[in-house]
Amino acid sequence: xxxxxxxxxxxxxxxxxxxxxxxxxxxxxxxxxxxxxxxxxxxxxxxxxxxxxxxxxxxxxxxxxxxxxxxxxxxxxxxxxxxxxxxxxxxxxxxxxxxxxxxxxxxxxxxxxxxxxxxxxxxxxxxxxxxxxxxxxxxxxxxxxxxxxxxxxxxxxxxxxxxxxxxxxxxxxxxxxxxxxxxxxxxxxxxxxxxxxxxxxxxxxxxxxxxxxxxxxxxxxxxxxxxxxxxxxxxxxxxxxxxxxxxxxxxxxxxxxxxxxxxxxxxxxxxxxxxxxxxxxxxxxxxxxxxxxxxxxxxxxxxxxxxxxxxxxxxxxxxxxxxxxxxxxxxxxxxxxxxxxxxxxxxxxxxxxxxxxxxxxxxxxxxxxxxxxxxxxxxxxxxxxxxxxxxxxxxxxxxxxxxxxxxxxxxxxxxxxxxxxxxxxxxxxxxxxxxxxxxxxxxxxxxxxxxxxxxxxxxxxxxxxxxxxxxxxxxxxxxxxxxxxxxxxxxxxxxxxxxxxxxxxxxxxxxxxxxxxxxxxxxxxxxxxxxxxxxxxxxxxxxxxxxxxxxxxxxxxxxxxxxxxxxxxxxxxxxxxxxxxxxxxxxxxxxxxxxxxxxxxxxxxxxxxxxxxxxxxxxxxxxxxxxxxxxxxxxxxxxxxxxxxxxxxxxxxxxxxxxxxxxxxxxxxxxxxxxxxxxxxxxxxxxxxxxxxxxxxxxxxxxxxxxxxxxxxxxxxxxxxxxxxxxxxxxxxxxxxxxxxxxxxxxxxxxxxxxxxxxxxxxxxxxxxxxxxxxxxxxxxxxxxxxxxxxxxxxxxxxxxxxxxxxxxxxxxxxxxxxxxxxxxxxxxxxxxxxxxxxxxxxxxxxxxxxxxxxxxxxxxxxxxx
RNA sequence: GGGCACGUGGCGGAAUUGGUAUACGCGUACGGCUCAGAACCGUAUCCCGUAAGGGUUGAGAGUUCGAGUCUCUCCGUGCCCACCA
Numbered sequence: 004x005x006x007x008x009x010x011x012x013x014x015x016x017x018x019x020x021x022x023x024x025x026x027x028x029x030x031x032x033x034x035x036x037x038x039x040x041x042x043x044x045x046x047x048x049x050x051x052x053x054x055x056x057x058x059x060x061x062x063x064x065x066x067x068x069x070x071x072x073x074x075x076x077x078x079x080x081x082x083x084x085x086x087x088x089x090x091x092x093x094x095x096x097x098x099x100x101x102x103x104x105x106x107x108x109x110x111x112x113x114x115x116x117x118x119x120x121x122x123x124x125x126x127x128x129x130x131x132x133x134x135x136x137x138x139x140x141x142x143x144x145x146x147x148x149x150x151x152x153x154x155x156x157x158x159x160x161x162x163x164x165x166x167x168x169x170x171x172x173x174x175x176x177x178x179x180x181x182x183x184x185x186x187x188x189x190x191x192x193x194x195x196x197x198x199x200x201x202x203x204x205x206x207x208x209x210x211x212x213x214x215x216x217x218x219x220x221x222x223x224x225x226x227x228x229x230x231x232x233x234x235x236x237x238x239x240x241x242x243x244x245x246x247x248x249x250x251x252x253x254x255x256x257x258x259x260x261x262x263x264x265x266x267x268x269x270x271x272x273x274x275x276x277x278x279x280x281x282x283x284x285x286x287x288x289x290x291x292x293x294x295x296x297x298x299x300x301x302x303x304x305x306x307x308x309x310x311x312x313x314x315x316x317x318x319x320x321x322x323x324x325x326x327x328x329x330x331x332x333x334x335x336x337x338x339x340x341x342x343x344x345x346x347x348x349x350x351x352x353x354x355x356x357x358x359x360x361x362x363x364x365x366x367x368x369x370x371x372x373x374x375x376x377x378x379x380x381x382x383x384x385x386x387x388x389x390x391x392x393x394x395x396x397x398x399x400x401x402x403x404x405x406x407x408x409x410x411x412x413x414x415x416x417x418x419x420x421x422x423x424x425x426x427x428x429x430x431x432x433x434x435x436x437x438x439x440x441x442x443x444x445x446x447x448x449x450x451x452x453x454x455x456x457x458x459x460x461x462x463x464x465x466x467x468x469x470x471x472x473x474x475x476x477x478x479x480x481x482x483x484x485x486x487x488x489x490x491x492x493x494x495x496x497x498x499x500x501x502x503x504x505x506x507x508x509x510x511x512x513x514x515x516x517x518x519x520x521x522x523x524x525x526x527x528x529x530x531x532x533x534x535x536x537x538x539x540x541x542x543x544x545x546x547x548x549x550x551x552x553x554x555x556x557x558x559x560x561x562x563x564x565x566x567x568x569x570x571x572x573x574x575x576x577x578x579x580x581x582x583x584x585x586x587x588x589x590x591x592x593x594x595x596x597x598x599x600x601x602x603x604x605x606x607x608x609x610x611x612x613x614x615x616x617x618x619x620x621x622x623x624x625x626x627x628x629x630x631x632x633x634x635x636x637x638x639x640x641x642x643x644x645x646x647x648x649x650x651x652x653x654x655x656x657x658x659x660x661x662x663x664x665x666x667x668x669x670x671x672x673x674x675x676x677x678x679x680x681x682x683x684x685x686x687x688x689x690x691x692x693x694x695x696x697x698x699x700x701x702x703x704x705x706x707x708x709x710x711x712x713x714x715x716x717x718x719x720x721x722x723x724x725x726x727x728x729x730x731x732x733x734x735x736x737x738x739x740x741x742x743x744x745x746x747x748x749x750x751x752x753x754x755x756x757x758x759x760x761x762x763x764x765x766x767x768x769x770x771x772x773x774x775x776x777x778x779x780x781x782x783x784x785x786x787x788x789x790x791x792x793x794x795x796x797x798x799x800x801x802x803x804x805x806x807x808x809x810x811x812x813x814x815x816x817x818x819x820x821x822x823x824x825x826x827x828x829x830x831x832x833x834x835x836x837x838x839x840x841x842x843x844x845x846x847x848x849x850x851x852x853x854x855x856x857x858x859x860x861x862x863x864x865x866x867x868x869x
Numbered sequence: 870g871g872g873c874a875c876g877u878g879g880c881g882g883a884a885u886u887g888g889u890a891u892a893c894g895c896g897u898a899c900g901g902c903u904c905a906g907a908a909c910c911g912u913a914u915c916c917c918g919u920a921a922g923g924g925u926u927g928a929g930a931g932u933u934c935g936a937g938u939c940u941c942u943c944c945g946u947g948c949c950c951a952c953c954a
Contacts, residue, residue: 223873227949230872235953262954275954314870314952343952353954360870361952396870436953603949663908674894676881681947688881690908691894697909740883743893750893812889817935819889857934863888867934 007697009664013776017125025790026127028083029563043075044083044590046556046629048598048606049134051089051548052113054098057120058646059654059684060638063672064597067635067738069126070673071595073772074733076127077796083590084127085559087134088114091142092548093171093187096448100512106448110137120657124665125775127792132562136551137448140574141558143502145550146453147578148613150495151620153454156485157203158442160493163347165441166308167195172513174199176441176547178605183308192308197517200452200544202440204612208232210626211437211611220632221679224603231604233436237263238420239350240429242274242327244282245335246289255289258282258327258338261349261434264358265419266412268331269404270376271354273366274338275319277346278303283322291324296340303342317343317365329354330428331405331419341365349434363394376403377412440609442547447511447520449545451503453496457532457539461492481534493542497533503541519543552606553613556628560590578622587623596629599637600679607632633736636680638672643683654684666774667693673738673773692742696777698749699770703781706763720806721751722765726799729769738773745769760785765797813838814865815847831858838864 020026045068050061065086072084090110098113099106114135121128134141152158166175170190174197179186204211212232215225239259246253260274276282278300287293299320303311319341326335343361344353355362357373366373377399378385388395398412406422407415423429443452464483468491487494496503506527511520521543522528532539561576561583576583607629614628639645640652647653659668670692676682725748732741748766752758764785771778771791782791805827811834813821821843825834835856838844844866851868858864 223949226873230950233950233953237954260954264954312952317952341952343954345953348953350954355954359954361954434953436950600948674881680882682881685881685895688895693908695894739881740893743883746893810889814889814935817888817933822889855934857888859888859935862885863935865888865934 007664007693007700007777009666009776010661012780013123013125013660013665016776016779017122020125020127020790023790025792026082026084026129027131028081028085028129041080042083042590043072043080043595044556044560044593045072045075045595046084046559046593046597047086048596048602049087049089049552049555050117051092051094052110052117053094054102054109054113055648055653056113056116057656059656059659059668059672060646062121062124062656062668063638063678064599064635065121065126066124066669066672067633067678067736068595068597069124069669069775070733070738070772071597071736073127073775073792074730074796076792077768077771077794079795082127083132083559084129085132085134085562086121086126086128086130087132087555087559088117088136089548089552089555090114090135090137091449091546091551093173093446093448094548095137096446096511097171097187099448106511107137110135123657123660124669127775132559134555134558134562136450136555138573139502139504142450142551144558144575144578145450145546145554146496146501146503147498148554148617149450149546149550150453150498150501152202152616153486153490153493153495154484155616155620156489157206157616158200158486158490159203159439160490161199161201161439161441162196163199164194164196164304165199166192167197167517168192169515171446172515173445174441174443177438178440178549178608179547180308183312194304194306194308195517197443197445199441199443200454200542202442202612204440204608205435205437207612207615208234208435208437210615211608214611214615214627218627218632219630221600221634224600224607224632224634227603228608231437231608235263235434235436237261237432237434238265238423238429239432240265240268240330240354240423241427242330242354244286244338245326245328246286247324247326247335255286255325256282258352259350260352260354261432262354264412264416265423265429266398266401266404266407266415267356267358267377268329268354268419268423269401269407270356270358270374271329271331271336272357272372272374273336273355273362274327275341275344275353275355275362275365276322276338277344277351278340278342279346280340280351282352283340286325289325290322292320292322295320296322299340306342311342314343314361317341317361317368319343319365319369321369330423330426337371339365339369339371347438348436357388357391357394358396360394360396374403376401378402440612442550443544444547445517445519446513446545447505447508449505449547450550451505451521452542452544452546453501453503454493454542455496455530455532455539456492456542457494457535457537458492459535459537460487460494460532460539463535464488464491483534494532494534494539500533505545519545521545549606549609553610554617556593556596556610557587557591557617557623560586578617584622584624591623592625592628592630594630596632597635598632600634634679636676636678636682638675639681639683641684641686646684654686659686659689663689663693664696664776666696666777670696670742670773674742676739678736678738695742695746695749696774698753699766699781700777702749702752702758702763702766703784706758706760706785715755716807718751718755718762719803721748722762723799723803726765726769726797727804730796730799733772742773745773767791768794768797809861811838811861812863813841813844814863815844816867817865820844820847827861831860834858834864838866 047065047068072082076082095110096106099109168175168185168190170188183192185192212234239261241257241259243254243257246255319339322338325338327338329336357363357375358377373391375389379395379399387393401407401410401415420429420431506524508520528541530539530541610628617623618626642652644650671689674692725744728744729741767778767781778791807827808824809827810822811825812819821841823837848868853868855867
């Protein structure tokens with residue numbers, strides 16, 4: 004037998020495809036098969052080119068998109084299936100530092116390696132559209148989008164303490180934390196006061212939430228985004244604050260608290276403020292024990308994220324000398340400070356009561372009085388709750404609640420809000436868990452933030468702010484954008500001067516001082532102010548890793564094919580141009596987006612946010628970037644752990660390709676199990692798919708040259724069923740069952756004494772998306788000149804998928820007792836007759852009374868006997 | 870603590886969506902080809918039983934002529950969020 008020489012076949016066809024530009028999006032050979040201008044934009048989450056190269060887990064998603072895009076090409080659609088590199092950010096930079104080479108060189112080297120590895124797998128990428136986020140032509144537009152956001156007032160300077168990773172020596176966004184630790188290096192994160200650029204993603208919270216309903220994404224990804232955004236409907240209640248030191252208690256100010264459980268307001272027996280609550284400063288003169296409070300604030304500030312979120316014990320200090328008034332009861336209640344209340348959520352203050360575990364614990368610890376105002380329906384439990392032996396957090400019936408006694412929690416809420424609102428004590432409002440996006444990083448390897456700080460302009464803006472709009476117009480020389488007015492002194496770099504290139508530096512290692520390494524380059528830092536031409540300083544922080552991936556799917560669309568392969572400067576067209584708009588109209592949204600679930604609450608939220616902004620400023624016309632999303636499940640090592648250099652359990656795809664071929668690897672990874680599920684790698688099992696491909700190769704040897712006249716109806720049915728199944732399974736990302744169907748067909752064909760070339764041809768076209776090389780080889784051997792990948796996908800005959808004969812199962816009382824073959828759509832009477840004539844069935848029915856006969860057409864008969 | 874999944878042979882997993890449970894593949898056993906090898910070919914392979922037959926989808930109950938699939942309780946696993954008021 005002729006051995007399966009996968010190396011020769013794969014090398015040969017990869018070279019032919021590349022020479023004929025088979026997979027070019029525009030003007031490639033593939034164009035010829037395009038029907039009606041239908042498009043399919045198939046997108047992989049692009050990799051960051053790490054130094055370790057690919058392991059067999061990485062390509063799983065890429066194989067899936069490749070199968071999907073090849074299938075769609077065969078369906079006659081124009082395909083955009085690009086690939087690029089997300090090369091800014093900590094992974095690339097840390098690799099560079101560890102290996103003592105400049106990140107730019109490291110990235111170049113790693114990209115080369117990745118590209119070579121991907122090349123071995125025979126993907127149908129249009130490499131002419133390759134992008135790299137660290138290319139100045141690319142990040143020019145990353146900066147441009149940021150600049151638009153800044154001018155539109157979506158970027159602001161914040162002095163709030165932020166999460167600081169002491170090991171990576173940079174600030175981090177909320178999204179970059181895992182259990183209070185740095186997501187990259189697992190160091191315990193500290194709080195650090197650092198001025199930061201923050202993007203107002205919360206302005207888009209509602210749209211990010213409602214947009215989810217329109218997307219075909221896995222439900223759990225949508226659900227985690229909903230969780231992450233964390234919309235809570237509730238009420239803001241105002242508590243008046245009195246200085247109780249005076250004889251005639253003096254009202255000094257008021258405090259707002261947020262609650263989703265206003266039904267518990269009557270049991271509110273104390274108020275708790277977050278340690279950083281600004282009110283503490285405002286009323287400090289009234290606080291008798293201010294020293295004690297300050298000490299507590301200091302302690303709280305020094306806590307790490309982990310200590311702060313420790314739920315086991317509650318600490319706090321009472322504010323002596325001041326009290327709050329519960330607006331529902333008019334009672335004077337104590338005010339406490341405790342770090343279980345978060346400064347950054349809601350209003351940074353809560354009213355506390357017996358119907359919240361945390362409040363309950365705190366009250367018990369410090370002997371603060373509690374009052375019950377909700378009772379559970381169970382009488383025994385209610386008694387315990389009344390005696391304050393149990394903390395009842397659920398909804399129940401109101402009690403001790405004045406006019407609302409007897410109402411259920413649900414009924415009471417709107418009524419209580421209305422009642423308090425009338426008196427001016429409350430308003431219903433909505434809060435989000437989502438926090439604004441801390442956008443500055445104190446690291447070298449990122450896009451420079453295209454802003455400068457100018458003292459002269461700061462004065463201008465300050466003047467502007469103190470005057471009325473009209474006066475301001477006359478008195479200030481320059482026009483300031485919304486962002487420039489909101490952030491006095493900060494001026495956007497002139498668009499025409501973009502990109503702000505990352506300067507070459509000697510030392511790109513993080514300083515740890517909170518300054519970026521860029522701050523040391525005086526020549527770069529000191530610039531002329533774009534507004535007043537006076538002396539100004541550049542912003543030296545860089546953008547986070549996620550910036551570049553917020554618009555890369557747009558970049559692929561507008562990176563059109565270049566006539567010359569040697570074009571070195573690949574400029575992107577203006578994002579605001581009409582031409583860009585037309586192209587984006589054609590390609591967006593992405594039809595199929597494939598990547599890991601770990602991006603659910605990071606990249607996938609950030610990119611949606613930027614996209615919605617680009618929609619608002621008229622760059623894109625769709626409201627959402629990614630219409631359909633599929634998650635790829637991890638490939639674990641054979642020991643069940645993650646593949647990692649550290650564990651020494653990494654399988655390199657190059658070796659697998661060398662031994663078994665890319666086609667075997669591709670088919671195996673698609674066959675392993677459900678696509679979105681994590682499964683352990685098993686090289687032994689891969690042998691099975693290799694055998695399967697060899698079997699098809701052998702089929703070809705048996706193919707008869709002359710046309711066969713005899714047609715086997717059973718085989719024809721199977722063939723059409725397979726066409727249907729494989730197509731539907733590819734659309735549904737159920738590749739494992741698609742391949743199983745191909746195996747079943749192959750096994751059946753193998754048993755046939757004669758095999759018409761037409762039948763084999765269909766099998767080969769069905770195989771083509773999965774094993775493109777071997778399919779192309781066999782296709783050519785069958786005498787075709789054109790590539791199999793431009794063939795139309797076979798069409799199944801709806802009548803042919805239904806077999807003429809069906810197996811009817813006969814059950815007695817639900818247990819299978821026999822079966823027989825019958826013609827499709829045989830009458831119920833004839834089925835019954837045949838069934839009852841079967842000897843085994845007769846035996847089971849003997850001497851019993853038949854109560855009922857259930858007939859499911861073309862499937863089964865169930866006889867109920869007693 | 871909250872949310873979302875899930876639990877089927879020795880293993881990865883199928884199951885027309887309520888209708889023959891264990892497809893397909895791995896592994897294993899036996900046989901074949903071969904001087905030999907297996908990354909080759911063939912046959913068999915859920916469990917008990919010689920057989921007739923019986924049992925089986927984490928456990929238990931329920932609905933139904935019929936449940937892996939629907940409902941409830943319990944046990945177990947995975948993922949996401951979490952002092953979020």
